[in-house]
Amino acid sequence: MTHLTPYSALAGGLLIGLAASLLLWLNGRIAGISGIARQLIWGERRERAWRAAFLLGLVAGAAACYALARVFGHADLAPQARVGFPPALLIVAGLLTGYGTALAHGCTSGHGVCGLARFSRRSALATGVFLVTAIATTFVVRHVLGLQ
Template sequence: MYIDWPAFTPWSALAGGALIGLSSSLFILANGRIAGISGLLGSLLQREDGGLGEKALFLLGLLLSPLLWVALSEAPEVRIETGWAGLLMAGLLVGVGTRLGSGCTSGHGVCGLARLSLRSLVATLCFMATGFLTAFVLRHLLGGAL
């Protein structure tokens, strides 16, 4: 693995983290619920309870933010080092994992840890360990077969 240290941008990373924290804080203050992306998307698709407008706008902001970034600056090079089978399997496993874990990285890792939730700490440690293990097995034991 190669890390391009001259291209490391700590200020934009800090600004991005601050915006994530601010948006999730505003969401919980305005709606009384955490900004877990898998839960928001699931409730929007199932047409659960109220607040469909806020949920849709929050998710639309997630989709439009990268487009705004590309419009205002140079986009980084994106390299995906797997085929369609690997991407489909990854998406499926992430979807199943968010249902089994009752949340995703934004719900547990951002909002839950900020609220000092032990359940979110355990969930975050589990999905981080699973991600590390999966990357190790795919890259080093299977040689990137997918």
């Protein structure tokens, strides 16, 4: 995506905030995606339906965004798959991300969106570590490994 506008960022932020708020108000749950996914697999059976619906909603929302961008002639604004990126590196990155979210007891959605909104010091620290790690990783991948 090369044409990010303030309006799309604002709309996305409002929708994320609304979804996180509704999940907390209506279900008493934090919208941490890694926790929702983990508990879908290993959590209580009676809580699996809402977790599956929430995760399917994420996928459906992304699919709808992509489809609408194409329908309205803005396919260039829709997310594009990475081409030429080594699959082994993507697998390692996914495993490290999963390990990191387990180590931090949450991910950017849980800590960055919900935790910061609740003024959690632990979430502020975790979000800072996420950002520093993302910046360092981007530097290494682009400037040391030479991948774009």
